[in-house]
Every structure is written in structure tokens, then in C-alpha cells.
Amino acid sequence: MPNRMTGSILVIDDDESILRLLSKFLKSEGHNVVAEINGNTALEIFKAQKFDAVITDMYMPELDGLDIIRNIKDINQSIPIIVLTAAGSITNVVQSLKLGAFNYMTKPVNINEVREIIQKAFLTNAASRQQKNFYTFLQSAVSVFKIKSAVEHLEEISYYLNSMLVFYGFSSNWQIQLALTEAFTNAVCHGNGSDPDKFVTCEIAFGRDDVKITIEDEGPGFKVPDLKSYKLNDDIYAGSGRGIFLINSYMDSIEFNEKGNRITMSKKRD
Amino acid sequence: MSLKTRNKDGILIFDIDGDDLATFKDDLRIIIEEAAKKTNKIIINLKELQNINSHLIGVISSSKRMLSGLHGDLVVINASEKIQNIFKVVHLDKIIKITTSESEAVSYLKKI
Numbered sequence: 001m002p003n004r005m006t007g008s009i010l011v012i013d014d015d016e017s018i019l020r021l022l023s024k025f026l027k028s029e030g031h032n033v034v035a036e037i038n039g040n041t042a043l044e045i046f047k048a049q050k051f052d053a054v055i056t057d058m059y060m061p062e063l064d065g066l067d068i069i070r071n072i073k074d075i076n077q078s079i080p081i082i083v084l085t086a087a088g089s090i091t092n093v094v095q096s097l098k099l100g101a102f103n104y105m106t107k108p109v110n111i112n113e114v115r116e117i118i119q120k121a122f123l124t125n126a127a128s129r130q131q132k133n134f135y136t137f138l139q140s141a142v143s144v145f146k147i148k149s150a151v152e153h154l155e156e157i158s159y160y161l162n163s164m165l166v167f168y169g170f171s172s173n174w175q176i177q178l179a180l181t182e183a184f185t186n187a188v189c190h191g192n193g194s195d196p197d198k199f200v201t202c203e204i205a206f207g208r209d210d211v212k213i214t215i216e217d218e219g220p221g222f223k224v225p226d227l228k229s230y231k232l233n234d235d236i237y238a239g240s241g242r243g244i245f246l247i248n249s250y251m252d253s254i255e256f257n258e259k260g261n262r263i264t265m266s267k268k269r270d
Numbered sequence: 271m272s273l274k275t276r277n278k279d280g281i282l283i284f285d286i287d288g289d290d291l292a293t294f295k296d297d298l299r300i301i302i303e304e305a306a307k308k309t310n311k312i313i314i315n316l317k318e319l320q321n322i323n324s325h326l327i328g329v330i331s332s333s334k335r336m337l338s339g340l341h342g343d344l345v346v347i348n349a350s351e352k353i354q355n356i357f358k359v360v361h362l363d364k365i366i367k368i369t370t371s372e373s374e375a376v377s378y379l380k381k382i
Contacts, residue, residue: 070320074352099320174321174352181323242324242360249359 005122006030007052012042012068013084014060018109022055025111026118039063043071051079053102053121055114058085058092066092069099077173078128078166080121084109128166138168142205149192149200149217154184157202161213168206171270175250176211182243183215183263191217191261210252212266221260273298281311281379283372287318298326302333310342311379313372317348322356334366343367343382345375 009031013019016037023035034049036042039060046054054072058065065083072081080102085092087106096104102124103117143160147153158177165173184200192198203214225244248254251265274285282305284298305312314330316322334344345367349357357363369375 067317070350074350178321178323178356181321185323185325242327246324246356246359 004029005119005126006032007122007125008032008050009034009053009055009118010042010046010049010051011035011055012039012060013037013055013057014039015057018057018084018107021109022114025114029115029118031118039068042068046072047075052125053118054079054081055105056081056083058083058089058096066095066099069096069101073100074174077162077171078125080124082117082121136208138206138208140205140207141168142203145202145204147200147202149188149195149198151185151188154181154188157184161204164204164206165211168211169269170211170267176213176267179247179251179265179267180213180215182247183213183265186243186263187215187217187219187261190222191219193219208269210266210268212264214262214264216257216262219261221257224256224258224260273301275301275305278372278376279380280309281313281376282309283313283315285315285318288320299329299332302329303336306333306336306340306342310337310340311382312337312342312344313375313379314344314346315348315372316346316350316353319353320350322353324360327356327360327362330366331362341382343379345369345378347372347375 006029009026011019011022011026011033013022014037019035019037023033026033034045034051036045039062042056043063054068056065056068063071065085069081069083072079077100081100083093083096083101083104085096085104085106093104102121105113105117143164145157147157158180161180162173162177165176170176184202187200188194192200198218200218201214201216205212205214247263247265250267252268254263254265256263272287274287276283276285284301286298302312312333330344330346337344347369349368354363354368357366357368367375367378369378
């Protein structure tokens with residue numbers, strides 16, 4: 001099979017006949033295949049082994065295909081996941097693509113389609129690896145956004161940050177996005193007091209070894225907490241302080257300016 | 271983000287869907303407060319929720335406190351591994367019952 005890429009594939013389906021069929025075909029194409037009938041067990045296998053692609057059935061007891069995508073994407077955002085679904089299940093196909101699935105195939109399985117989609121997935125993987133190597137040449141890449149003070153804009157910034165994190169080969173993406181969400185929401189709602197005439201400035205700086213995010217609002221600032229001894233309120237029900245606590249927990253460093261209207265947080269590359 | 275409500279055996283179930291949590295502000299808190307006038311047993315289903323933030327964590331914990339004060343309870347179901355990780359960090363797992371199945375949550379609340 002000249003010019004055909006091979007890799008390690010996890011196949012998940014509660015239908016043993018489909019598992020056998022896919023497993024036999026993919027092995028004949030030169031791939032390493034792990035076939036699993038149970039979604040929860042498949043997730044444990046995924047955590048323990050390295051795979052280049054995942055094929056999962058949509059409708060399964062316990063964990064369905066959407067659960068599988070969510071859980072796997074939390075562990076490895078860039079792995080291609082291909083969903084197997086019954087013909088006509090458009091709603092679930094759309095949902096799976098929104099969650100980050102690479103592609104889908106309808107049952108009954110068409111072997112030629114399996115081959116074609118797997119090859120596309122591996123090609124995309126290879127391109128992604130080349131992109132990740134780009135950071136080794138990187139000194140710094142800085143983007144600055146001055147955004148109207150509205151939480152609705154967080155989605156666009158978050159989308160940009162996520163695509164850049166993938167591009168520069170970061171893996172702790174959801175933790176960094178959570179920190180951005182908390183800091184941006186804090187700037188809009190507390191710093192700027194939800195004043196739509198004010199702005200939030202967001203600077204995202206990628207370096208060779210870390211990403212640094214600075215969020216500054218136009219408000220009067222606030223008393224900067226002592227972050228070294230920062231802990232949650234003893235009253236777990238108390239409403240304040242959780243955002244800062246989450247940022248402090250998930251980012252490697254966090255600091256405020258003296259005025260208290262600018263937060264800078266950074267996360268090292270894993 | 272969308273919010274659907276269902277009633278099962280007198281227990282109110284909130285299905286939260288979507289990932290644009292930033293635009294989801296005080297609605298859920300108000301909705302739960304209104305709901306608590308009719309029932310003190312609530313399930314919050316996070317199956318379709320991809321991300322969580324400190325605001326929603328605050329809504330869940332304050333709702334739990336309110337329902338406990340009414341001799342009821344709140345159960346969170348179907349939280350992803352990521353969201354459960356965040357719950358642990360803010361110690362929410364110490365005060366909120368979290369289950370993976372709706373039926374388990376319903377049978378727990380029926381016993382209260």
C-alpha cells in the first residue's frame with residue numbers, strides 16, 4: 001500500500017459485528033487497532049495508550065458518541081474523532097461536529113469511505129504536527145485586542161485563544177481558557193461595572209515556553225489580594241473569590257498591577 | 271446557552287445546554303428561586319455543558335444552600351470529568367451530591 005499513512009486507531013462500538021468488521025479491515029490496511037465494546041472502558045484505554053484517531057459509534061448504552069467526544073477532547077483536543085451514525089441522524093451529526101469531531105460515517109459501513117476518511121484524518125494530523133513544530137522557532141507572537149466591555153465578546157476571544165493554543169502546540173488548553181473566561185468576565189462585570197461604553201484590553205503573548213495573558217479594564221481597580229496565601233473562603237457557599245481562586249489554581253503565575261485593574265497570568269508549555 | 275426544564279415525580283430537572291456560559295448570568299438563579307416555591311428537590315443536568323465558570327458554580331452552591339434550608343436538596347448529574355475536576359478544586363464536591371445517572375438522583379431525592 002504505497003503512500004498510505006498508517007497509525008493507531010481506537011474503535012468503539014457496542015455492536016460486535018461492526019467492531020469485528022472495522023477491526024479486520026483497518027488491520028488489513030496496516031493500522032494498529034484497539035476495538036472496545038464499552039464506552040467507559042474505551043476512555044480508560046484512551047488515557048493509557050497513544051492513538052492517532054478514534055472511531056466511535058453514536059448510539060451506545062452508558063456513554064454515547066457525544067460523551068465520548070467530550071471526554072476525549074478534554075484529554076487530547078487535536079485527535080481526529082470519526083463518528084459512526086445511522087443514516088438520517090443529522091441532529092447528532094451536527095452536534096458531534098460542533099463538539100470537535102473530525103468527520104462522520106453512516107451505517108452500513110462503506111469500506112472505501114472508511115479508508116478515505118482515515119487517510120484524511122492522518123493527513124490533517126501530520127499537518128497539525130508540522131504546525132506544532134513551528135513553536136520551536138518562535139521567539140514571541142503578541143496579539144492585542146481592545147474590546148467593547150461586553151461578556152458576549154468573550155466567545156470570539158476564547159475561540160481565537162483556543163485556535164492559537166492548538167497552533168502553538170499547547171495542551172493545557174481548557175485550563176487556560178477557563179482563566180481567560182474568569183479574568184475577562186471579572187473585568188467586564190466588576191472592573192468596568194458592566195458599563196457598555198468602557199473597553200477591555202486583552203493581550204495574548206505566546207513565547208517559546210509559555211503563554212501570557214493580560215486583561216485590563218478601565219475601572220477604578222480594587223484591593224489586590226495576597227495571592228501567595230490566597231485560599232477559598234472557609235464558607236464554601238460564599239460567593240466571592242472563586243474566579244481568582246480558579247485562575248490561581250490552574251495558571252502557573254498570576255499578578256496584578258498596583259491599581260488592581262490589570263491581571264497578568266501565564267502558563268508554561270507542558 | 272439554553273435551559274430546559276422537566277418535571278419527574280415532583281422533582282424539577284434543569285437540562286443546561288451549550289458552551290457560551292459568559293452570556294448566562296442571573297437567569298438560572300432566578301429560575302431556581304422561582305422553582306423552589308413549588309418544589310424543594312432539583313436536579314441540574316450538565317450532560318450537554320462543555321464549560322463551566324465561577325458564576326454558575328456560585329449559582330449551584332447558593333441554590334443548594336437555599337434548598338437545604340427548605341429541607342430539600344439539589345443533585346448535579348452528568349458532569350464531565352473536566353467539570354468534576356473544577357468542582358473538586360473549589361470544593362463543591364464536598365457539599366453537592368454528584369451522580370452519573372438521572373435515576374440515581376431521582377431515587378435519592380425521593381427519599382428526602
